[in-house]
Amino acid sequence: MRYSKFTIALLCFFVSNSFAIELITTTENQAVNEIKQEFDIDNLLISVNNRLSEHQQNEYDYKLLLTNIKNEKENYNKAILELPNAILKDNNASNYFKQIETLVKNIDSLEKQSVSDEIKNKENYQEILKQYDIINSKRLQKIEQLSSLKKKIVNRIITELSSAENVKSIDLESSMTCSKFQSINDCLKDTEKYTVKNTINSDPFLSDKSVLLSYKVIDASMNMNGELHYKVNMTFKPSYNNKIESMLNDKLGLKSTVVTLTSNVDADWYVDGAKVGTGKKVSSEVTLGKHGIVASYKTMKKSTVETIETLESNLVFNYLFDDIDNQSALK
Secondary structure (H helix, E strand, O other): OOOOOEEOOOOEEEEEEOOOOOOOOHHHHHHHHHHHHHOOOHHHHHHHHHHHHHHHHHHHHHHHHHHHHHHHHHHHHHHHHHHHHHHHHOOOOHHHHHHHHHHHHHHHHHHHHHHHHHHHHHHHHHHHHHHHHHHHHHHHHHHHHHHHHHHHHHHHHHHHHHOOOOOEEEEEEEEEEEOOOOOHHHHHHHHHHHHHHHHHHHOOOOOOOOEEEEEEEEEEEEOOOOEEEEEEEEEEEOOOOHHHHHHHHHHHOOOEEEEEEEEEEEEEEEEOOEEEEEEEEEEEEEEOEEEEEEEEEOOEEEEEEEEEOOOOOOEEEEEOOOOHHHHHHHO
16 A cells, blocks of 8 residues: 655755856856946936926926916906005005006016926926937837847857757755655655656756656655655756746846835826826836936925846835925925
8 A cells, every 4th residue: 555645845955967058158247237338327317317306396386386376366356356445545546556567567577487487397398308218218229239138148048958968967855754654665756746846846947848867866764754865866958948038037137027116295206207106105117227216295306216126026115205394384
């Protein structure tokens, strides 16, 4: 009678032998760094982030100006309504007319300023967008060159994997618990399929398409409690697979991820010049690499250039604004 009850993977060690294929060679890694350096956008992002922050300040001032115009017009309308009474109460109404004239001049001056500011703000924003276009163009060129380099890397890996002498040998040492009524051979047979599958899943150069060439038990021992300790050697013919593809994209920065932007206020959020939302918590999808982030709240601004190098789903950037109550009181 065979018993198939066992517990797998108390401890595993992997040692790779006679397999020299590199995911990215030293020369290829140098080429990656040269491309990233050629299309470095740090200074551009810092400059355009500052311009965008200034633009947001100008837009806020423009809204205040429109509010002042509205208030002055309301004062003018009130003054006109009170004009008959003012004339009846004061034989000399010239002072009252001068007040109305002053209101008219103020309104005219403010409206001219608003027209001028609106034009300047629009022109300035278009210039900012052009700067972001330059940044995005450089980012696109970098991606194109990295993608071209990736094709060469893939071709090199496939060629090397296709070579007859490229066989991946793996020594594994592991422990598990079997039924104490099982023999060592029965227990090893029960776990062989799992061991092979687990090895394939954990190695980037192995996949379901990889051919298992040999599976040899080097040593095995089991105590009276059914605790088995064993060593095996496996040889595979490796193959190009999705794991290699994913790792290359990760290394070359050809993937995107989601970042979370948080604040203690309902801020307006901009990533590379594009508004991505308003609130205390906003999420945005970005490619790996450098990005300009701006958080705007009333007259206050926070801006940084962040380097995204990980695909972590919990990547959070926090921008805190101080003295919120004091700022509100001043306004």
